[in-house]
Amino acid sequence: MSLRNRIRALSIVLCGALASTMLLAVDARAEEAGWTVRDRPGGPTAELRLDRASGALGLSVSRAGETVLAPSPVGIVTERADFSTGLSFLGRSDRTVDEHYRTAAGKDRNRTVHMREARFRFRTGAGARLDVVVRASADGVAYRYDLPGDTGNVLQETSAFTLPEGSSAWLGAYRKDNENLFDAYTAAGAPAGEYMMQALFRTGNSYALVAESDLTGSYSGARLVHDAGSSTYRVKLWDPQVRTTGALTTPWRAVVTGDLATVTESTFTDDLAPASKVRDTSWIKPGRALWTWLAGGREAGQSLEMQKGYVDYAAARHWPYTVVDAGWYFDPAQWDVTDPDWQTHSWIPELVRYGRERGVGIQVWIHHRDLDTAEERAQWLPTLEKWGVKGVKIDFMDSEAQETFQWYDRILPETASHHLLVNFHGSTIPKGIQRTWPHVMSLEGVNGEEKKTNTARHLTTLPFTRNVIGSMDFTPGAFHRPNRPNAGSDASELGLSVLYESGIQNLAGTPESYDARPEARHFLEQLPDAWDSTRLLAGEPGTSAVLGRRSGNRWFIGGMYAGAAHTAEVPLRIGSGRWLVETLTDGPAGPVRTARTVRGGDTLSVDVVSDGGFAAVACRWSPGRTSCDR
Template sequence: MTARPRLRTIALALCSALLATTASVLPARAGTPAPVPTWEVRGPGDAPTAVVALDPADGHPTLAVRRDGRTVLEPSPVGLVTERADLSKGLSLIGRSERPVRERYTSTTGKSRVRVVRMTEARFRFRTATGARLDLVTRVAPDGVAYRYVLPRSQGDVLRETSAFTLPAGASALLGAYRSDNELPFRRYESAAAVPSGAYMMQSLFHTDGGWALIAESDVTGTYAGAHLTHSAGSATYGVSLADDAPVHTAGALTTPWRAVVTGDLATVTESTLVDDLAPASRIRDISWIRPGPALWTWLAGGKAAGQSLTAQEKYVDYAAERGWPYEVVDAGWYFEPDAWDVVDPDWQTDGWMPELVRYAAAKGVGIHVWLHYTLLTDPAEREKWLGTLEHWGVKGVKIDFMNSESQERMRWYDDVLRSTARHHLMVNFHGSTIPKGIQRTWPQVMSMEGVGGEEKRTNTAEQLASLPFTRNVIGSMDFTPGAFQRPERPDAGSDAGELGLTVLYESGIQNLSGTPESYDARPEARRFLEQLPARWEETRLLTGDPGRSAVLARRSPDHRWFIGGIFAGAARTADVPMRLGAGRWLVETLTDGPADLVRTAHTVRGGDTLQVPVRADGGFAALACRWYEGRTSCEGRA
């Protein structure tokens, strides 16, 4: 190619780029305000549209989300303020590029095993008058829109974000007040603008003109801090605040976490894997040692009184082995001195009962998970000592508790612990913690995280039970620990069928079943159902639901059976449940509340039929569905 054609090619490319960034700008009439330049980012298929705009008056950028011509988010502020620059205004666009994002990966936990990622990514390059740079990276997927900031050069510590989400008029809300352990309950508000002033969890759900919208974040590491929403009554805008309102310390270029809006109809939001899809790929090559599955967890049987001794724990191991559950979890107290909370050095346990319990359990085909207070793992040398010892004993996983912070310092601690547990082949369940935020894709040994007011709380309501499938559990695995039939204070105490349904309704890589052996033996139908729970799910479908009022989910096991769980807040009723399981005939065995025990009833239905299921007040049901054939009367069989 000669120099002249090459120059012509470069000139044409520059003209095309200029047209792409200015196509939405129309000349202003005399005496009218200058038009707002806007740029649309369209995703594949029927994805929503992100609309980035730059106000010509003061140079502040905004991002809006639309779907099918309707508004999901009004133009909402984006930007950062650092020690050296205000990157929320006075900006000019100096370039824009776009590329497709296509990925395929498998997940060890979650709503589905195989994930296919299709997104459009656009990068907007902004600059201030003094030369400070801010790149706004947006991604649009069929189930949502996300954006993050990239600072190509250090601008000092990040003081705050101006990121916010502005809801259209008439939007309603389902959200919970913020606390660093993410355990406060959700509440419905008919008006998002009328929500009281305060701090709220990021996983807030809104119903807008353009469909449902769940706020989330992804790829939060120690380079940044966790975040939550802040709101002033009377405003439709929800701002983003960093943990403890503390600066984020940086030393060089910075890429922030994703701010995301999971959006679509209710099924699209509930079944979404967008938060995982945005996260970095797995950092673990060999995942053969990572095996999810149900566990017998005995803490709610009486805490330390449940038996922190070899004799007591061997009985629990025996019971887990009889049920076919792959794990038993030994909670707090196993490494404490009797009648004290003084930590014993792990060397002491070399001659203690834990190594013997691990050997005993292994012979029965049961793996042991153990509880640890996070402070044991703050010092690098002590962390290596504890985790190395547990790996040497043959412990399969650790339940780490009481972090209770989303600060940058604590997120760095997560980074360190995740690397260490991966190296020592230990699966992880975080309690008193942040929520997953994509962590399970990057670190697949994370089986579950609390970040929820679970079964052990005494303040739950049926409304809370019906809120979680559409909020917290959309984000990632949730250790609610269902199955505590023995607890009279549970909100569905009048409905054993509802309690059983929670074991399917709530997804967790390690489903910690919190009932006592005696409570299961007294409910043989519940025990039979729990014995069939698979280790993981292949697919998830929302059958019906109304956030905060009802939820029915179906999850497909590897052997192609569908497990179904439903919960309903309010009066007793006959629930209409669409069988969105696929074409053909299905045998559906429902488990509902009877006069004395659960009642198992077989139904033959076609895919798409509506099944009527009786439920008690503040109760629910469980069900198992399999392909029907002549003569088949049961879906019995271990997945």
């Protein structure tokens, strides 16, 4: 090629590159006011907008032609920079997130993640940098802040969620242990106050569950604050300042959205969380447990003989665990822990031996104050592992402060290294923790069975709120408790064991109450220890909830209704073909089992009593088959 031709070719390349650069600059200027992120057609779309006059960011979410989230403030304020205003756009980069992971517990054990992620880069007039990372999937939208420089401690977020006019809301007032009732409001009509970060809203045919994910000790827990007459719910952090050093990545602010089935079946908050930090998960075994606190209280916790009786009962039912609650150990301050034989004060090793011989593992309750220092954990955790204890139920953290999440960051790898399953009570709610730390079988964070304030409306709201975001230790099965709102419906109490998912399903009844209800006892004996998939069959928050959960080739169904007695109609969305369905409904002397043959997709008619429900199991029909028992 001649020199002239080479120069001409180079000029063409340079002109093309310059034209491309100018086109990108024009596009950036044109898009400066607004950018969209969507994973797939028909899925939710996030729109991030920058107000040119104020330099403030806002985020909205739409789905199927409906506004799910109206333009809502996005921003964060630190000691050295205000990222809520005065921002200018620097650029955008995109990537696809494709992951597959398996969990020990949850709605389903095999998860596939596909999300579109966009990183938007901004700076303040003073040059401080902020990245806003937005993700969209088929069932949700989430964003987080990434501060690449050292901008000092976080003072507040200006993040908020603004609902369209006329939206419905199901909210629970905030408590430090997340144990409060859910009730129904309009988004604008809810009383002024603070609400738990597990709020459900509805606009048209779309639902939106506000939550968070990937919360660690680098940050502070959040709640929602609502002003009277407003449709905006602001994010408030527990701590007045979040301590930071250097760069910071905040938790995800998530909106799980879709129709009600999509939201209920979603694993979005887990999908956002980091991958498992536990390499060997072979020892992690979910399962049913006989929980003896409501059955015997502190007296049971202080009695080896009573606990052996519970082990015998669990063994006969093929339940893999019993849980020994408060009372089994004295205050360690009264023990001389410098004595190498201090552990001999406990009869737990004898109970573990007794349970091992019968195929029943022992889990024990322990107070947070006895594990809140490195020295205490070094005393207790190796000892419990040496004794052969399978898990710990840690109670009374009662805080969502940054300091408390730093404690979670320490206790989680330590319990995993000692092969101890964990159930947190008096705690935060999951927030993706079960993906990252799969030995966490459950968390309380719910106004559960031991409370005396529950309502049928609350029971029918939990599957659409708290239990969406992770395992929930409600402790169903307390037939002997006269103050439960469904006390007139043993069948609905039985159904709660399916309706509510928990990696450790703590069954809270007395052996006597189970023996008095042989059909209920038989159903609980058949109940699997983990689920392969979950489907919403029917329901509306605060009114009714019917879920089907599959284990292998059998479906278990739990239903709960608030209101008058009626005949419920349940679509059997469990697969085509013929099924044998055994339903358990309320009879004059306890649950009654009825078998019938139906086709998948048919409607199952079930008679339910006032504030009642039902339980069922479905298996493939074959000639001569009369039971779904294995």
